Amino acid sequence: MKSQLILACGALAREIQALIDLNGWDHLHLHCLPAKLHLYPDKITQEVEKAVLKFRADFDTIFVAYADCGTGGGLQAKCAELGVEMIPGPHCYSFYEGNDRFAETSVDEITAFYLTDFLVNQFDAFVWKPMGLDRHPELRDTYFGNYTKLVYQAQTNNPDLDAKAIVIAAKMGLPLERRFTGYGDLEVALAAVHPT
Structure with missing residues (x-):
């Protein structure tokens, strides 16, 4: 079975792990960046890029579990450039609500x-x-x-x-x-x- 990395915001760690456990998504592996990046949203895009480049060779695909999170579209543009998908929406309040x-x-x-x-x-x-x-x-x-x-x-x-x-x-x-x-x-x- 191929493996996928969920590269996530640390603020989502418990919720994502709960979903992995609940649904038996054994093909998903979780790696979280520090939640404190939200205090400095201008750093989120560069930290996600570093992590994608670091882990790319180890996984078949990487999914970025961040919404825009104050990056002004920068994260979405970088994910497109890197060829990875991310959660749609402006922030977690939006995707939690739907x-x-x-x-x-x-x-x-x-x-x-x-x-x-x-x-x-x-x-x-x-x-x-x-x-x-x-x-x-x-x-x-x-x-x-x-x-x-x-x-x-x-x-x-x-x-x-x-x-x-x-x-x-x-x-x-x-x-x-x-x-x-x-x-x-x-x-x-x-x-x-x-x-x-």
């Missing part, structure tokens, strides 16, 4: 702040501390004052994450809307990566 559905609803949610299971677990490390709110909590309303709600897109039904999301919403001063999305178009994209 890209078509997100495109329809996001116009009405321009003032929503989104969280995934990963971000609920890593909120302080990926949002609060990088914004300096651990040192300057008085800046909270400056950063989040134009948001009208916090949308937690739950990939799993986990009471611990639900409780954390409630705490985060209070910390941000926003009402919480929990939306179970499951894996959305992430599962669809990975299911299409067949052994060759």
